Amino acid sequence: MSVIKNEPVTEQPAGGLLPTGAVPAGTTGSPPRRTASPADRGSVGVERGGGVGNKEDLAKKTRQAVTPFRRMRPAVRTHPDFRVIVDEDKCTLCRFCVLQCSWDALGWDDRVVPFDENCVGCWRCVAVCPTYAIRIEQWPTMYRENHNWTRFIANSVRKQAGSGGKLLVGTGNDKPYPVYWDHLLIDACQVTNPSIDPLREPMELRTYVGAKPDRVDLAAYLSARERHFIPTDHRSVGDPDRSGDPSANGRPAFDRDLRRRLGIGPQLRLETPIMIAAMSYGAVSLNVQKSCARAVAEMGTYWCTGEGGMHPDHYPYADHTIVQVASGRFAVDADYLNRAAAVEIKIGQGAKPGIGGHLPGEKVTADIASTRMIPEGSDAISPAPHHDIYSIEDLRQLIFAIKEATRYEKPVFVKIAAVHNVAAIASGIVRAGADAVVIDGFRGGTGAAPTMIRDHVGIPIELALAAVDDRLRQEGIRNRATVIASGSIRSSMDVVKAIALGADAVYVGTAALIALGCTLCQQCHRGRCAWGLTTQRPDLVKRVDPEEGWQLIANLFKAWSGEIKETLGLLGINSLESLRGNRERLRAVGLSQAEMDILGVKPAGR
Amino acid sequence: MRRNLRERIPGGCAIIGVMSETGRRFDGTTVIEGIRCMHERSNGLGGGFAAYGIYPDDLKPYYALHVMSQTHHEHETMEEGIRQHFRIIHQEPIPTRRHPRVGEAPILWRYFVAAPTDFAEPPGEEEYMVGRIMDLNGRVEGSLIFSSGRDMGIFKGVGYPEDIGEFFRLDEYRAYLWTSHGRFPTNTPGWWGGAHPFGLLNWSVVHNGEISSYDANRRYLEMFGYRCYMKTDTEVVLYLFDLLNRRHGLPIELTCSVLTAPFWNEIDAMPPADAELWRALRQVYAGALLNGPFSVIVGFEGGMVGLADRIMLRPLVGARAGDLVFIASEEAAIRAVCPSPETVWAAEGGEPIVARLARSAGGSEPASAHKVEVPAAS
Numbered sequence A: 001m002s003v004i005k006n007e008p009v010t011e012q013p014a015g016g017l018l019p020t021g022a023v024p025a026g027t028t029g030s031p032p033r034r035t036a037s038p039a040d041r042g043s044v045g046v047e048r049g050g051g052v053g054n055k056e057d058l059a060k061k062t063r064q065a066v067t068p069f070r071r072m073r074p075a076v077r078t079h080p081d082f083r084v085i086v087d088e089d090k091c092t093l094c095r096f097c098v099l100q101c102s103w104d105a106l107g108w109d110d111r112v113v114p115f116d117e118n119c120v121g122c123w124r125c126v127a128v129c130p131t132y133a134i135r136i137e138q139w140p141t142m143y144r145e146n147h148n149w150t151r152f153i154a155n156s157v158r159k160q161a162g163s164g165g166k167l168l169v170g171t172g173n174d175k176p177y178p179v180y181w182d183h184l185l186i187d188a189c190q191v192t193n194p195s196i197d198p199l200r201e202p203m204e205l206r207t208y209v210g211a212k213p214d215r216v217d218l219a220a221y222l223s224a225r226e227r228h229f230i231p232t233d234h235r236s237v238g239d240p241d242r243s244g245d246p247s248a249n250g251r252p253a254f255d256r257d258l259r260r261r262l263g264i265g266p267q268l269r270l271e272t273p274i275m276i277a278a279m280s281y282g283a284v285s286l287n288v289q290k291s292c293a294r295a296v297a298e299m300g301t302y303w304c305t306g307e308g309g310m311h312p313d314h315y316p317y318a319d320h321t322i323v324q325v326a327s328g329r330f331a332v333d334a335d336y337l338n339r340a341a342a343v344e345i346k347i348g349q350g351a352k353p354g355i356g357g358h359l360p361g362e363k364v365t366a367d368i369a370s371t372r373m374i375p376e377g378s379d380a381i382s383p384a385p386h387h388d389i390y391s392i393e394d395l396r397q398l399i400f401a402i403k404e405a406t407r408y409e410k411p412v413f414v415k416i417a418a419v420h421n422v423a424a425i426a427s428g429i430v431r432a433g434a435d436a437v438v439i440d441g442f443r444g445g446t447g448a449a450p451t452m453i454r455d456h457v458g459i460p461i462e463l464a465l466a467a468v469d470d471r472l473r474q475e476g477i478r479n480r481a482t483v484i485a486s487g488s489i490r491s492s493m494d495v496v497k498a499i500a501l502g503a504d505a506v507y508v509g510t511a512a513l514i515a516l517g518c519t520l521c522q523q524c525h526r527g528r529c530a531w532g533l534t535t536q537r538p539d540l541v542k543r544v545d546p547e548e549g550w551q552l553i554a555n556l557f558k559a560w561s562g563e564i565k566e567t568l569g570l571l572g573i574n575s576l577e578s579l580r581g582n583r584e585r586l587r588a589v590g591l592s593q594a595e596m597d598i599l600g601v602k603p604a605g606r
Numbered sequence B: 001m002r003r004n005l006r007e008r009i010p011g012g013c014a015i016i017g018v019m020s021e022t023g024r025r026f027d028g029t030t031v032i033e034g035i036r037c038m039h040e041r042s043n044g045l046g047g048g049f050a051a052y053g054i055y056p057d058d059l060k061p062y063y064a065l066h067v068m069s070q071t072h073h074e075h076e077t078m079e080e081g082i083r084q085h086f087r088i089i090h091q092e093p094i095p096t097r098r099h100p101r102v103g104e105a106p107i108l109w110r111y112f113v114a115a116p117t118d119f120a121e122p123p124g125e126e127e128y129m130v131g132r133i134m135d136l137n138g139r140v141e142g143s144l145i146f147s148s149g150r151d152m153g154i155f156k157g158v159g160y161p162e163d164i165g166e167f168f169r170l171d172e173y174r175a176y177l178w179t180s181h182g183r184f185p186t187n188t189p190g191w192w193g194g195a196h197p198f199g200l201l202n203w204s205v206v207h208n209g210e211i212s213s214y215d216a217n218r219r220y221l222e223m224f225g226y227r228c229y230m231k232t233d234t235e236v237v238l239y240l241f242d243l244l245n246r247r248h249g250l251p252i253e254l255t256c257s258v259l260t261a262p263f264w265n266e267i268d269a270m271p272p273a274d275a276e277l278w279r280a281l282r283q284v285y286a287g288a289l290l291n292g293p294f295s296v297i298v299g300f301e302g303g304m305v306g307l308a309d310r311i312m313l314r315p316l317v318g319a320r321a322g323d324l325v326f327i328a329s330e331e332a333a334i335r336a337v338c339p340s341p342e343t344v345w346a347a348e349g350g351e352p353i354v355a356r357l358a359r360s361a362g363g364s365e366p367a368s369a370h371k372v373e374v375p376a377a378s
Helices: A036-045 A057-064 A098-099 A123-126 A152-165 A218-226 A254-263 A286-299 A312-320 A336-339 A368-373 A392-405 A422-431 A451-456 A461-474 A491-502 A510-515 A546-570 A593-599 B029-036 B072-086 B122-139 B161-167 B215-222 B233-247 B252-259 B264-268 B273-284 B333-336
Strands: A084-087 A106-108 A112-114 A134-138 A184-186 A206-207 A268-270 A274-276 A322-326 A342-346 A358-360 A380-382 A412-417 A435-442 A482-486 A505-508 A586-588 B011-020 B046-053 B061-068 B087-093 B107-116 B143-147 B150-159 B177-185 B198-200 B205-211 B294-300 B301-308 B317-321 B324-329 B343-346 B353-356
Touching: A036 B143, A084 A112, A084 A206, A084 B177, A098 A106, A098 A112, A098 A123, A123 A134, A123 A336, A184 A268, A206 A482, A206 B046, A254 B273, A268 A412, A274 A286, A274 A546, A286 A510, A286 A546, A312 A322, A322 A336, A336 A392, A342 A392, A358 A505, A368 B324, A380 B198, A392 A412, A392 A422, A412 A422, A422 A435, A422 A461, A435 A461, A461 A482, A461 A491, A461 A593, A491 A505, A491 A546, A491 B072, A505 A510, A510 A546, A546 B122, A546 B205, A546 B294, B011 B029, B011 B294, B011 B301, B029 B046, B029 B161, B029 B177, B029 B198, B029 B333, B046 B205, B072 B107, B072 B122, B072 B143, B122 B143, B143 B150, B143 B198, B143 B205, B150 B161, B161 B294, B161 B324, B177 B294, B205 B233, B215 B233, B233 B252, B252 B273, B252 B301, B324 B333
Parallel strands: A274 A505, A322 A342, A342 A412, A412 A435, A435 A482, A482 A505
Antiparallel strands: A084 A134, A106 A112, A184 A586, A206 A268, A358 A380, B011 B177, B011 B205, B011 B324, B046 B150, B046 B177, B061 B107, B061 B143, B087 B107, B198 B205, B205 B294, B294 B301, B301 B353, B317 B324, B317 B343
């Protein structure tokens, strides 16, 4: 069989473009048309067993790769984004790349045949090629240079002229907005105060997430303490912060009562201030979630299930799991709430503030259906607002409904997208009784979002975080809730800067996915992730081995924690709380006075 | 003299405190000679003293506001403010003598004042005083109320501390508690208000070192209405003592332990009930943790406490001789005025050295309502 493709071919709008009227904002987009075919699954399912299928399978794969294309009117033609170049001198004809490509960008005709128009630049083929024979390049632009009608914008017009639908995309905002983290620099000790060597001196990263009172009422505490028998003789009593568990050495009532007398709400104990943000089962694969759950349990921190429910496989890690209550209310029942360490109410997401989500019925497999508690094959729709929350007082009712359902033993988080009025909204949320406020910046990741919304709605997390921290302090309620920053925390230094601006802890999502192999090709919504992350296809899902995956994430957290400790040491402090809100130790480069005022930092040199 | 409001000024320093636990009053020469011994630890850009029990009986019940002003106009503006908020019982210039090594001084004046009305609740009056003093200091440019306690006073200026002591004629005062400070600021036009001690009501703080957690502490304190108008890290120590001890009722020892909290692994190893309390204290008072290299001596009504940072990055020595308790940066300073003390010891990081007036001398538990053993940070 010979494949000849001399003319430009336009991508069929199955994944990237939804027809008018479809709700595109689901946790994954509509499935690629041809990958649902059992024959295809058979053909690509052999990638682990030696890597080579039989020749008929390959021929079929190649044929199928070509058939979906149809000519479109010349006006709506676009060129491919990438060019796949196979060095025939290096290629050993092992065909592994062809089997591994889930995008039909590589075919076989006694040699590897690239279909450039299908390539998403995910680099799976490059990574698996044993001889580095494959190179992926940006498609050389053929248009006249134009700084107004950029290639992206002009191509968007062409695609929409063809499809009549919204543009969809996965992963966080990739547009060149300022990244304020990269305009902040960190102080260090010289002479007048000694820096501290984290290898020699204790260096504390422990953080407690939850509401704290303004003061410890010592009198109330001591009188309560006198009334209780205090078992001072046994010391290994488990973690008292989980004292809701009546099996904890038979002393639960004591602790709970005492803690209540101290005025301390339920707390999550984080050994490092990094948690994994909500990524639901459906948006990511079960293996991704398994990797996250085990990693946070090993590292003494927490992960959030997202709105897709909590799969029974994660029950062993329930103590380290935050469950989410979103507008679709999937999986929410008393067991779900009580099983978790904390409950997060999702109001908004940084990547798509103000809009909901849609997991198409085709993706609601039996397993996902039972986890979400919805019928198999039915569309899972999360409305844009919660239809029982039209005001802040409605939110308060939901917060307290959850607290009642969990006997006031679980912290309740409220997650909002960073929008213009975020400080006042966060203040309202704290006053409504939330134990933690999660602020998700506009560069935050997503499994699927309308491209234009992802790229143009919301504000950066750095400014939102600084404004929220300031506002809560002005109102004297900063102690009452934990502030968690989210939305593109990319490195340990982003964590340090976020905490110095006022966050108690951070959520990372994309960084954890990158640890598992993500190459940021932004095709999460198409459900064909070649790295097995944002897909439910069994043959792809198994590319992530949870046994290896948790170690990758744990390694990342361990490395970041080490760097944070090193940074605390050079700042001359040995505890994370001395960094929190310590904006004096940050300086700005290249920012306007207004930006520095909002961030509460001075320019470098002053 | 110019107030440097933009910059925070770190520095090294010398500190010393001397107290008679029986309440015996002695003049300022002892503490001046002690601080003179540590001349090398200062650089002439600031020195000062706090003295407790110095005023005559008829003025003891009133708040002694020590005020420094750059110009007569600013002095009058401040006086007008004081008159507006308080009842002035007595006022006079602070007596000084010309000193060859002390430069031009600001206008130095003291007012003995009472709150304008009676307050139903005991803390009401103190809250009022703190609020008005903060307000005046923030509002009146070029003038500063730098001491506001009862029967105590702060004397400070630009110069070496021993010279400042002579300038203020401290040999003519008799106090049961003296603290002193010699300053070695590392970037400053020294100004009189920037010298130590810093005071608020009966609190006074002298401080050697740097609070690396300054901004975290400052922003925490601002939630409780404190305004850090001096922009020096020492100020936060002062306000944290005021917040935790006077307003939140934690005993002095526990206040010290909260400021230099035990490490989490130490807390984990405590008996469960103690661990529970400490966990709560660290969670609630996270913003009060003092971090960085420092040693401080805090004077209060009826006592003083010396405290060094958690990992002991700055020196602090204690000594005892008869009724006297000494705390100083260097043992040499103590031996300069008391050649053979009965005991001398180096402080441990985070473990306070506390001296208190004996009950027979009119001492009592300062400000804290609870006479209960609380677990100390190990």
